[in-house]
Amino acid sequence: MTSPDNHEKKAKHVQATWAKRCDKTIFMSSQADADLNAVAVTDGEGRNRLWEKTKNSFKYLYENHLNDADWFLKADDDTYVVVENLRYFLSSYNSSVPLWFGRKFRKFLKNGYMSGGAGYVLSKEAVKRLVEEGLPNPKKCRKDGNGAEDVEMGTPNYFLLTCMYKCAGKCLQNLGVMAGDSRDEMGRERFFPFVPEHHL
Template identity: 50%
Template sequence: MFRHMHEETDISKLIKENVRIHCWIMVGINDTRAFLVNQTWVHHCNKHIFITASPKSGLPTVDLNLTEGRNELWAKTKAAFKWIYDNELNNYDWFLKADADSFIILENLRFMLLAYSRDDPVYFGCKFRPYTKQGYMSGGSGYALSREALRKFVEEALPDPKKCRQDGKGPEDLEMGRCLENVGIIAGDSRDSTGKHRMLPFGPKTHFQAGPNNASWLPYWFLKYLYYPYKQGEECCSDYTISFHYIWQGAMLMLYDLVYHVRAFALTDDIAFKLRQNAGGGKPLFEAAKDLAVSLSVPFESMVAEAQHLISNSSITYGPN
């Protein structure tokens, strides 16, 4: 599906081989947006499938005999991750769930995940605050589970009614957060080392455009729910932003072309330059990339300490189902 020579470089290919991501996309039975996803970013995953009740779409789908509807998203999420666990667990390192109106820059996701291990019990997304002790990830911005997180979710959380909601109702992202918290999965910090967000639940225009006197165009509930500090406008987002949400129709194609095809002439690729410098000093290219990822990410150990503190000291009880 790649249409330009520079869509993959030797560095991106190397990291793609070593940080393997399986993507699944939640789509409705008549959701035409899935076709735009299938033309754009999803081919940067190592493998992808669409989870829908309509296997006749012509897209790579898995028929899980599901009932469609907004009230069935939790049932679809559980079934999708169970199928992936049964069929793909040992073939990939990380497992990404996204929506049909999500836009994911896989190279930036891999760069962040390079700082962590598939054996870390962790998942990453845009972290929200209420109803859980350590927070949970917004569904629209996408969230990625490590191999260990997926294993614990399916083996320890799903079968236990004390740890995971057994029916198919309830908000998919919140119920996932509750299940994972109950089996010790860390709700990771996806921001970069400067505190800027990398996974966002709205489109670029919403996040980058500040109103008069820097007033926010974002809904009040977002600022209330968001777990970490946020600055509206040009400081909203990391240089290595991973995801946006509510990307409609032609905007999907526009974003894809801007990210992968448009180049500002004579500007240095700073990541490639730094990696070449480090590799030139005798360090293997992949190890140089991993060191750079670690230096720009929040340490996993600090996430564990924060989660343990929150869970042991929080008085928050679970909200209504």
Template identity: 45%
Template structure:
């Protein structure tokens, strides 16, 4: 079902208002063509707040939405994995979740996105990025990081990353069974998964727009606007770190470190807020 957002357009000289609605035909066409499975890494203590906010907001726009934790919960619902909670086992969560998806949902989508339960994602903009990509290629997209004093590069886990169907297939067929290709626990989750993808011949795609602006974001929007970044971010980012409105793509995809109230704020700003008397005529530049 298409999403219709009503807008009132009024002439100031007469008391006449004409009701119009957004034209979302392009978005609906992309929804049919670009199928996305989203899976969210969460924990039992976060189901009632963070995970619930994802479910209430952006998660409902995914073609398939799954939550993974260490304990199953059929009411929410959430899928329990055979892994302990804690940062030391985030790699195990990710590897087991992707293998579960390979076993049960490989043909339900073309692209498979992993996020944390404090990441907000604008699914329409993700579909737009992926609309020019081929899911049969071994590729994945996100915010490009590098390991300090190392040649390894990978995509940030917090900002969320999305892998192609071919990348998931390679992991399911080759990576899961061979720990020398894909470690199954330990080290940083996003670094471990990036190393796994590299060993499987999966390349990191360019997620910046044509002006070099970022689409996947490791922090909340305000941090990227004012440049309130920790030192490690400068060391890990592959591209030079920029700040300000002109550094963030108009077609931004994700923001990390969102509280539940931030999720609902994004939901209102992106999908409900209107400028009275203004109808946007901007055309896209990728």
């Protein structure tokens, strides 16, 4: 995910570094950019529109690229991913099982939700459920475009005052998508949502 202001400042550096190691990279923005392979999925930007942007991004992927991959990574333009490590981690999981992985927070949801800032990965089956069953059904997923994408993707359908921060978790939890444990065998995190100094 990116925005027009960050196409040159951030997204092009993602494209020049770790994104090269992905099978396919598509930047979701409010403005198309052929040099960046950016697609316009919304007509505006802002933190209050992240859920709209996320929903539209997954609809776009479902309609145009569902069979191009087994796993779909959502990462912001200030995220760095070691793609080889992510591939290795995902290699022991089946993408036909409804799963998602990332840095799990438990503050608002029983099963937790993945931090949007750290990025998260959805299996192909999770994307299918999201778009086919969740987004069309306001009892499963928030209908409007307001709210923070990470929480809306993961909890039960009730209004949270804190939804401005956490929207992805609600929807996937309602759809039976399991929030997987992405920690290593020693309990160390693999997805880091904060600046490096915070994790030291």
